[in-house]
Amino acid sequence: xxxxxxxISGNGTNLQAILDACREGRIDGEVVVVISDRADAxxxxxxxxxxxxxxxxxxxxxxxxxxxxxxxxxxxLARNVDLVCLAGYMRLVRKPMLTAFPNRILNIHPSxxxxxxxxxxxxxxxxxxxxxxxxxxxxxxxxxxxxxxxxQAAVPVLEDDTHETLRARIQVxxxxxxxxAVQLFAEGRLRIEGRRVRILDQPQKGDS
Numbered sequence: 001x002x003x004x005x006x007x008i009s010g011n012g013t014n015l016q017a018i019l020d021a022c023r024e025g026r027i028d029g030e031v032v033v034v035i036s037d038r039a040d041a042x043x044x045x046x047x048x049x050x051x052x053x054x055x056x057x058x059x060x061x062x063x064x065x066x067x068x069x070x071x072x073x074x075x076x077l078a079r080n081v082d083l084v085c086l087a088g089y090m091r092l093v094r095k096p097m098l099t100a101f102p103n104r105i106l107n108i109h110p111s112x113x114x115x116x117x118x119x120x121x122x123x124x125x126x127x128x129x130x131x132x133x134x135x136x137x138x139x140x141x142x143x144x145x146x147x148x149x150x151x152q153a154a155v156p157v158l159e160d161d162t163h164e165t166l167r168a169r170i171q172v173x174x175x176x177x178x179x180x181a182v183q184l185f186a187e188g189r190l191r192i193e194g195r196r197v198r199i200l201d202q203p204q205k206g207d208s
Contacts, residue, residue: 012043021179
């Protein structure tokens with residue numbers, strides 16, 4: 001069973017999807033800590049209601065972004081976290097986190113990467129006039145939404161879609177594929193080969 005740490009900045013619907021999947025046995029793991037860079041993030045309340053340690057870390061308390069990420073890494077390492085999940089976390093992950101958790105940080109992004117990285121992916125998709133949108137779970141690296149892709153799911157973009165309706169349709173798929181990707185990690189079935197992530201039929205040698 002893996003120990004999961006989740007970083008959030010807001011409402012935490014993907015956090016809730018992971019919490020639910022752990023409780024229901026769809027993820028062979030448990031969320032042991034939730035950390036937010038915003039004190040008012042509702043995801044912290046979701047964590048408390050689930051009996052999970054909830055921590056606010058104020059970036060303003062640190063002289064640099066690197067120092068802030070070093071503090072996050074220390075908190076997660078102290079709790080023996082195996083996997084870090086970004087769930088609506090609105091900051092780039094920097095070197096101290098990547099060094100502490102190599103190939104052990106996942107993110108969910110509301111577009112079919114590499115299309116529409118960064119903020120407001122749904123708005124970008126609508127403005128561009130695409131016919132298909134979706135979401136992507138990927139490993140995190142130094143770039144913005146650039147890491148190797150694990151799973152993707154597509155949704156149609158309808159003629160009368162608004163930002164809100166498209167977002168809602170994408171979130172349904174986010175809540176389905178993010179727990180699935182976490183479970184694949186827990187099973188040791190993800191192998192990174194360059195830009196490609198292979199989903200193995202059996203765990204990699206040395207994994208549980």
